[in-house]
Amino acid sequence: MQLDVSSQTPGDETLLTMYRTMTLARACEARLRKGFGSGEFAGVIWPSRGQEAIAGGLSTALRRDDRLVTTYRGIHDLLAKGVPPAEIMGEVLGRGAGASRGKGGTMHITCPEVGVMLSTGIVGSGPPVAVGLALAARLQGSDRVVAVCFGDGATNTGSFHEAVNLAAVWDLPLVLICQNNQYAELTPVEETMRVERIADRAAAYAIPGIRVDGNDPVAVHNALSAAVGRARSGAGPTLVECLTFRYGGHYVGDPQVYMAKDRLEQAMRGDPFPRYERFLIEHGVADADRLAALDAASVAEIDEAITVVLDSPEASLGELEADIYADLAGVPR
């Protein structure tokens, strides 16, 4: 099944919004790594360095009231959907400023005000929940769309296949975004599936499957926009595979013994930043100074947010028993 994807270049404002999203994601991860590395603070993240172009495309393809489900490797996606950086870093560091005041952690950040309904730490669990979010949109008479991000590894779970099938059967307004970073935890994708293109898995459910260069934000934006348009029109779900690479390992501190050095070096030659910067300059969207200023603004925004986070109290003991149930009378003692 085919889906018409525009090959047009989006307008300058869209192009620069994507660049800002990408730089914000890179700056956020860099600041957290710096703090972990220097002993300034402790925490854990699952890096998305290398996957920022997908966040760029995501940030301009969705409406504010559209929903997003992502994973533990989702800081870039959260920023793309508009989650305030202080809520993200506050949650990573277990502070009062966090999205859930330190009770969720890096893997479980939600921000319903901007449509982030779930981040899951269980590989493959996001798509079924996204199906329900999309079903609710239909039942509530809304034209909002749901996007769900997951990795290549998730497409080997039964949960993924059940969800895609159900979304297809019900023609739900869902965009399934596979961020194929070529490693499921420590195992390369070619060892875990026979298909070369994850997008081909869509054929089993008679929905469109598109593979795009996940390091090219314009390609991602165009594919996602087409899929979002299809979803919003009521025509049903689309699987968009964004082929990318994970530069920072499974977790911060991962020695990456499973990855050949030359494979990483080769992959890093496709880093989305220098490519996109060249593109923006060549197309006259911005000059190098303007891009440097945008990057510096993102770094400054993250620096300001980390100050807010570190000035906020540690997670309060008073939080312990709150929110287990609506009414604490139900908690066994």
Added chain:
Amino acid sequence: MTTGTYTMRQALHTAFDSALAEDSRVFMLGEDIADPGGGVTGLTKGLSTTYGKERVRDTPISEAAIAGAAVGAALEGMLPVAEIMIMDFVGIALDQIANHAAKARFMSAGRTPCPVTFRTPVYGGSGNGATHSQSLEAWFMHVPGLKVIVPSTPADAEGLLRSAIFDPDPCVFIDETALHGTRGPRLDTPDRRVPLGKADVKRPGTDLTVITYGRGVRDALAAAESLSRDGIEAEVVDLRTLLPLDLPTVLDSVGRTRRAVIAHYAVEFAGPGAELAARISHDLFGRLAAPVARVGSRFMPIPASTRLESQVSPSPQKIEETVRKVMEDSRG
């Protein structure tokens, strides 16, 4: 209609019907629940015809997707009822129930509550064998965030199911097909709900308390009748919900009778009764006239032969024997 009697099957149907009629946020999804089948045993018959197949939705045989879709819809403020056709299939859906529904409120510090209901029947007692007969309620009692409900009478089934559907937290509602034909008085409360977390004394007694739920209540009441003929008056406490657990009612009853027997169809070893026995023994240590006793299913897969299954499961006779032994072993 609040007079007369109905069966538990009719009571459950009534609860679904009234909830769908009363609130547009309520909808149902599950395997084969829509007409013309209306459920494998016809329990949901007519609902999709009345409320439409958007709100009473048939699904593929995909328990993870059914449960996940219900979780997602609940995060958006809907009140979904996801049916897992037979309780033994719940393993496929468990990640969504235990990792997502149960923790959504806590992990988001209250930003994304998840008012979903998972309704799943137990098929035990009818020779369906080891993978279509289990009572797995103890699994859910280990998950903070869930509520666990098992009714024993038609009126409780209607009222508890309606409470579960409108509850702000995720509920696992477990009904037992062995009780679907049970007839009893209609529910007679103004809001047609029975509150969660409130046990019910189904039979008053003075000599011993049988604490139980679901099919165990039926068996305990039969045992109590028989014991009464010999002058032993057993009080039967129906827990109705295992989470929240109404310990005050249990401790009040055992405090008076000084003897406790716990009965359930879940496996006895590390079953719901283990927690109850520990609480009773701790809180009433000096008061007890005898050690707390349990009657649960034996620790083995449930055999298909009904002759063998009856050996594994509790029964009125086994409860009666246990009560007599507790009475005999009692001190002063």
